Amino acid sequence: MRLRLSNIHQSFAGQTLFTIPSLTLESGLAVHLHGANGSGKSTLMKIIAGLQRPTLGRVERLFEVSEKDNRQAVIYLHQQAYLFDTHVRANVEYGLKLRGERNPAKVDEALAWAHLEQIQHRAAHHLSGGERQRLALARALVLDPQIVLLDEPGSNLDMTSMERIRQMLAELRDKGTGYVLASHQQNLLSQDCDHNWYLRQGQLVAE
């Protein structure tokens, strides 16, 4: 799958936040999106995910093989993951239920991948920061997304949790899923990215 951004212009309260003439993102790639606080990283991620429309310009999704569920191909994860007010397993099942799929084996696999199988019946609101991030990733993984967009995933996590998330991202990539990781500084997670995007003074520079 390939995402193409063309002539994106985003403004806020009459002020230009950023302008991106052209940008391409492919599944399988790991990208670190750098930018200071307030530079528009989250806004850009939401535009890529289709959660927000840019002021001007368009985002095209080009499917090379088959167009599966377009709505679940690109998944955005908030800096602080929002977990539904139910138990852990039901959170993982959420996206599958939306497409009318009952697949307990797949849910079990995702829970095991995120090391959450022991607490699958615990209320999601009582998870620690690291567990919340893992659950958010498992909830995305179970849908076989092409691209995952992670907004400051390392913030408020201890080193053990960061290391676990790093492993999960590596495994995700091995399955062919690409990810964009937004953060304002280098961290353990960004080390594995092979592309860097810099969002500075309203311009995006890709390296």
Next chain:
Amino acid sequence: MTELWQTLLQAISQLASGDEHLWGIVGVSFSVSLSALLIALLPAISLGFILAYYRFAGRWVAISILNSLLAVPTVVVGLVLYMLLSRAGPLGDYHLLFTQPAMVIGQILLCFPLLVAMSLSAFQAADQRVLETARTLGASRWQAFRTLLFEVRFALMAAVVTAFGRIIAEVGCAMMVGGNILHYTRNITTAIALETGKGEFVQGVALGIVLLSLSLFMNVTLAWMQSNSRVLRQVS
């Protein structure tokens, strides 16, 4: 004091005996109020959602009007509806005055602003990430809306309980547009007013017990459900 106890005991006995006349009045109250609540619920919650999530010209005017309507006395709503439905009124041709549908319309007008205001408040208090999370996981707009309803379910249930309590206990509007007709539009509150006026306290007290028990039951149920949800969150 002895007389009061005797009245109370007689009222309880009348309720326990399954007095057809008494329970018929209770039936009218429930039928009218539940109909009004069911009709008003979905439009009111939808309007609450629109006011919470969409920005449009006149939004604050609409919210201010709704909040003002919360304070309108039930008897004023009854008066306006009476004028609209009376033979000389613009809706007189429908012959609705002194009918149960007229009472339902009156109670819709009473509970609608309350339901909108409380659901608006529930949606405004909801985490802004709910809809984005649902959407990014593949929910359609309707599915995301349903997810949001689930997330704010206890606040919405509180709105429903409050609205039901308001309309089943109101007397002004029901008396004016219902007319207190026996076996048709006589409900709990209009019957209490009538029996008290006649000095027949037993039936009034019996119906009062029904209202108080209902209020207690609804609020205890809501509190139990909320507490159960918290217990669920703590189960490991």
